[in-house]
Amino acid sequence: MLILECPYCGVKAEESELAAGGEAHLKRFGAGSTDEDFEGYLFARKNPKGVHFERWRHAYGCGKWFLAARCTATLEVFGTYPAQTAEPPADLVAKIKQKRPEWEGYK
Amino acid sequence: MKRYSVFAIAREAMRHHTGWERAWASPEPKANYDVIIIGAGGHGLATAYYLGKNFGITNVAVIEKGWLGGGNTGRNTTIIRSNYLQDPSAAIYDKALKLYENLSQDLNYNVMFSPRGLLMLAQTHHEVRGYLRTVHANNLQGVATEWIEPAKVKEIVPIINIDGPRYPVLGALWQRRGGTARHDAVAWGYARACSDMGMHILQKTEVTGVRQENGAVTGVETSRGFIGTKKLGIVVAGHSGQVAGMAGFRLPLEAVALQALVSEPIKPCMDVVVMANTVHGYMSQSDKGEMVIGGGTDSFNNFTQRGSFHHIEETLRALVETFPMISRLKMLRQWGGIVDMTGDRSPIISKTPLGNCFINCGWGTGGFKAIPGSGWAMAELMARGHAPLAAEFGLDRFREGRFIDESVAAGVAH
Ligand SMILES: Cc1cc2nc3c(=O)[nH]c(=O)nc-3n(C[C@H](O)[C@H](O)[C@H](O)COP(=O)(O)OP(=O)(O)OC[C@H]3O[C@@H](n4cnc5c(N)ncnc54)[C@H](O)[C@@H]3O)c2cc1C
Ligand SMILES: [Zn+2]
Numbered sequence: 001m002l003i004l005e006c007p008y009c010g011v012k013a014e015e016s017e018l019a020a021g022g023e024a025h026l027k028r029f030g031a032g033s034t035d036e037d038f039e040g041y042l043f044a045r046k047n048p049k050g051v052h053f054e055r056w057r058h059a060y061g062c063g064k065w066f067l068a069a070r071c072t073a074t075l076e077v078f079g080t081y082p083a084q085t086a087e088p089p090a091d092l093v094a095k096i097k098q099k100r101p102e103w104e105g106y107k
Numbered sequence: 108m109k110r111y112s113v114f115a116i117a118r119e120a121m122r123h124h125t126g127w128e129r130a131w132a133s134p135e136p137k138a139n140y141d142v143i144i145i146g147a148g149g150h151g152l153a154t155a156y157y158l159g160k161n162f163g164i165t166n167v168a169v170i171e172k173g174w175l176g177g178g179n180t181g182r183n184t185t186i187i188r189s190n191y192l193q194d195p196s197a198a199i200y201d202k203a204l205k206l207y208e209n210l211s212q213d214l215n216y217n218v219m220f221s222p223r224g225l226l227m228l229a230q231t232h233h234e235v236r237g238y239l240r241t242v243h244a245n246n247l248q249g250v251a252t253e254w255i256e257p258a259k260v261k262e263i264v265p266i267i268n269i270d271g272p273r274y275p276v277l278g279a280l281w282q283r284r285g286g287t288a289r290h291d292a293v294a295w296g297y298a299r300a301c302s303d304m305g306m307h308i309l310q311k312t313e314v315t316g317v318r319q320e321n322g323a324v325t326g327v328e329t330s331r332g333f334i335g336t337k338k339l340g341i342v343v344a345g346h347s348g349q350v351a352g353m354a355g356f357r358l359p360l361e362a363v364a365l366q367a368l369v370s371e372p373i374k375p376c377m378d379v380v381v382m383a384n385t386v387h388g389y390m391s392q393s394d395k396g397e398m399v400i401g402g403g404t405d406s407f408n409n410f411t412q413r414g415s416f417h418h419i420e421e422t423l424r425a426l427v428e429t430f431p432m433i434s435r436l437k438m439l440r441q442w443g444g445i446v447d448m449t450g451d452r453s454p455i456i457s458k459t460p461l462g463n464c465f466i467n468c469g470w471g472t473g474g475f476k477a478i479p480g481s482g483w484a485m486a487e488l489m490a491r492g493h494a495p496l497a498a499e500f501g502l503d504r505f506r507e508g509r510f511i512d513e514s515v516a517a518g519v520a521h
Contacts (some may be wrong), residue, residue, distance in 0.1 A: 001416060002407070016417045020407040022361070039506040043359035043450055047348040049410045072362070072408045 153482020176294030203480030216296030225285030323462030345445030372396030386425030
């Protein structure tokens with residue numbers, strides 16, 4: 001059972017209280033961008049077996065979107081942070097690096 | 108290869124079963140092959156088989172990191188049907204169904220194909236309209252399906268409760284030719300036939316890298332060393348993104364867990380396959396008597412080959428209303444597989460940005476039924492560079508917006 005802490009209301013929510021929203025920190029491409037960029041934005045996903053940054057919504061709680069870092073191979077949750085964050089916070093990245101030395105990093 | 112037959116059984120019975128051969132060989136890898144297929148699931152093995160059978164290409168290795176059939180092919184609930192909505196889907200799934208009809212004879216291996224008939228229950232008005240549309244589409248495609256009324260559903264499935272308060276049965280889409288087959292036997296049968304043609308099936312051999320030169324593939328790095336090849340087929344389902352990454356391209360796929368469970372064995376009580384898409388559950392009875400039940404997928408990326416427990420609860424809660432008698436059954440086993448989901452819920456059978464490298468993936472929650480047709484198309488694509496059945500399933504459809512939208516027709520995981 002997956003448990004994520006909502007960074008807004010502080011509730012440790014169990015997954016059936018949450019809605020998953022897919023990969024986080026996607027760079028948006030719209031009108032005027034190349035077909036390749038637009039396709040990449042819409043469809044191509046990192047889908048890593050390991051550290052994944054992703055969007056979640058506290059659907060049956062405060063209703064807010066937030067972001068999480070989680071390992072897709074073990075379901076370990078490294079941390080959650082507010083949705084208004086353009087990149088994963090440095091302290092979280094450092095924490096993951098320590099736990100997963102072989103991790104290639106966020107970029 | 109000694110053929111299996113009733114005479115073989117009699118002969119072996121007389122000599123204490125000492126004469127059975129191994130079904131497939133476990134050779135040492137060669138330095139080079141004409142074709143390497145990564146992944147010895149049903150789709151990879153079928154691709155190899157039809158490369159040999161239809162195109163005479165037999166200098167082939169199928170490389171598998173675990174044991175053959177140990178991925179989704181050995182974990183699925185074995186539903187076979189071809190009542191999809193879009194024309195390209197109907198073409199490839201119906202080709203697969205037709206090949207399944209003679210597969211045991213073709214492979215000289217009993218895959219236990221059982222065309223017992225398949226019902227997709229309509230439990231909301233939206234579903235009624237959706238299935239009526241599918242019936243019309245199927246009739247235009249030459250795929251025989253019918254719409255049947257609740258009374259007829261009750262006649263076909265006596266254990267069903269058609270007037271449940273929350274999920275009444277309003278009718279069903281009925282495909283008589285649909286059914287099930289033995290999942291392991293499909294993998295084993297193809298493997299035996301491939302081995303018989305001289306192909307190498309290399310189990311416990313993980314591909315860890317793809318080597319290329321001048322934009323074309325030259326071979327693969329494996330846990331048993333480098334192996335060269337002229338052409339490469341990537342057929343690894345849940346790990347497609349990982350292997351595509353080794354080959355230098357990204358895929359429009361995400362991996363999630365799908366789970367299934369079986370009950371204790373009971374006497375025969377239901378001789379068709381029933382799918383209930385609104386409640387995300389489907390059920391059939393195995394030859395051993397177990398009720399085989401499939402559930403929904405997790406909503407998040409997951410490689411753990413388990414699934415979340417609440418999905419089981421939701422599936423069973425809904426199925427118990429539709430099949431009250433299962434409320435007394437004990438569940439014996441539960442397991443999960445990692446399925447590769449595309450945005451339009453249709454597969455990818457395609458060339459790739461890397462020369463001489465092809466990919467077959469994206470079958471998601473429903474590719475067991477497609478194994479023979481998919482292998483047929485993939486073999487033709489790899490041998491000739493073009494295959495009519497695969498033409499619409501190229502990777503470029505995402506850029507061009509030519510989706511083959513089956514999220515309505517599939518609706519549920521199966
Ligand atoms: C619970 C569940 C129920 C399902 N129910 C149905 C159903 O009722 N009907 C239906 O039609 N479909 C169903 N499906 C879907 C179906 O199982 C799959 O679509 C199909 O089996 C995929 O076959 P495959 O050969 O592509 O993949 P797999 O059988 O998964 O084979 C891929 C193989 O690639 C290997 N591999 C991966 N990475 C590497 C590597 N780096 N090196 C070497 N080998 C590698 C894996 O070990 C694996 O054996 C279900 C799936 C699940 C999980
Ligand atoms: Zn909250």
